[in-house]
Amino acid sequence: MTGSTAAITLADLPLRPELVGQEPYGAPQLDVPVCLNVNENPYGPSETVRAEIGRAAAEAATTMNRYPDREATALRTALAGYLNRGGYELTANHVWAANGSNEVMVHLLQAFAGPDRVVMAFTPTYSMYPEYARDTHSRYVAVPRRADFTIDVDEAIAQVRLERPDVIIICSPNNPTGTTTGLEDIRRICEATEGIVVADEAYQEFVRDGVPSALDLLPTCPNLVVSRTMSKAFAFAGGRLGYLAAAPAIVDACRIVRLPYHLSAVTQAVARVALEHADELLARVDDLRRERDALxxxxxxxxxxxxxxxxxxVLFGRFADRHALWSGLLERGVLIREVGPEGWLRVSAGTPEEMAAFRTALLEVLPDAARLADETR
Structure with missing residues (x-):
């Protein structure tokens, strides 16, 4: 290795071979008037909730010289209570929490995947799944979805029997498509494998009326894990709190691989405040569903x-040059996500004002997109 530390590059480092040429994950973080690219809840907490979050953080600060509860027992009890509003009978022993659902997934793969093991998912889907597999030295198998982005369960089961995955991830509602997978399909996949099946329900609070949760299957599918997050519906993306519900033995497996004291005292305290105000924080979910459906x-x-x-x-398209349309929107102060299958773009549901700005900008750039499409035919 030569040169000063200021001049060192990745090429000078003994990087793991599978990381060579890789870029860090992340959507563009740009200062624009309308940000509709990372599926955040655009409605922040009320003044009352903000004040209670501040008080909880200040109280946690009085014992900052001590390590936090490494089991996050009070928080896990509160999370179980929130889920039990749906008629379930979960306890803290059924729930695990971590820094966002990303860390929840990493814990699961650290516990159940790894070298000489297989992680399976159904594409297009969340782009972090192959990175979780890479970072845990697991082999990643991508099974294509149908043209309408649903899972062909017969084909999925055939691939399960062929590849014998140790972890199967079913994103429902699926990111970036928004499509859900029915409970009977999830049950069939659970019954077809001896591995762990993860139903990633990061967006479950936004489903249409009558769309059930995979939590319904937990009593009869012992290898099922249901992953959730507070980032979206709870407007708690900055709080970084994800969690799962599963058999207590699966929770114990996550406890084995977690880092010591992985959830800070402040995170635990403010997340409990958010759960205490669940009704208020979730009150905007219906507004966002209406904006989504109108869009x-x-x-x-x-x-x-x-x-x-x-x-x-909403995933929408199709465009001959989606990047050109994305750029045209950005020039007009509207940031959406260039993600998913080629030719498609994804836009988050926002406030009425943000949606109006998006519609205005899109109408301005669509003629150019149509012209490009004609030129490529």
Whole structure:
């Protein structure tokens, strides 16, 4: 190794071979008037909730010289209580919490995947799944979804029997498409494998009425894990709190691989405040669902395709040059996500004002997109 520390590059480092040429994950973080690219809840907490969060953080600070509860027992009890509002009978022993659902997933793969083991998911889906597999030295198997972005369960089971995955991830509602997977399909996949099946329900609070949660299957599917997050519906993305519900033995497996004291005292304290105010924080979910459904209708009226969505975002297309359309929106102060299958873009549901700005900007750039499409035919 030569040169000063200021001049060192990745190429000078003994990097793991599978990381060579890789880029850090992350959506663009740009200072624009309308940010609709990372599926955040645009409605922040009320003044009352902010004040209680501040008091909880200040109280946690009085014991900052001590390590936090490494089991996060009070928080896990509160999370179980929140889920039990759906008629379940979960305890803290059924729940695990970590720094966002990302760390929850990493714990699961550290416990159940790894070298000579297989992680399976159904694409297009969340782009972090192959990175979780890479970072835990697991082999990643991607099974394509149907053209409508649903899972062909017969094909999925055939691939399960062929690849014998140790962890299967079913994102429902799926990111970036918004499509859900029915409970019977999830049950069949659980019964077809001896591995762990993870139903990633990061967007479950946004589903249409009557769409059930995989939590219903926990009593009869002991190898099932249901992953959730407070980042979206709870407007708690900055709090970084994800969690799972599963058999207590699966929770114990996560406890084995977690880092010591992985959840700070402040995170635990403020997350409990958010859960105490769940009704208030979730009150905007219906507003966002209405904005989402209205957006689907409006995009269809513009002659665009949309994926059937139960999340707080819409995947729409198709475009001959999606990057050009994305750039045109950005030039007008609207940031959406260039993600998913080629030709598609994803936009988050926002406030009425943000949605109006998006519609105005899109109408301005669509003629250029149509011209490009004609030129490529």
């Amino acid at each position: 689907v209708t409006w995009l269809g009226e513009q002659g665009l395709q949309t994926a059937q969505t139960d999340a707080n975002f």
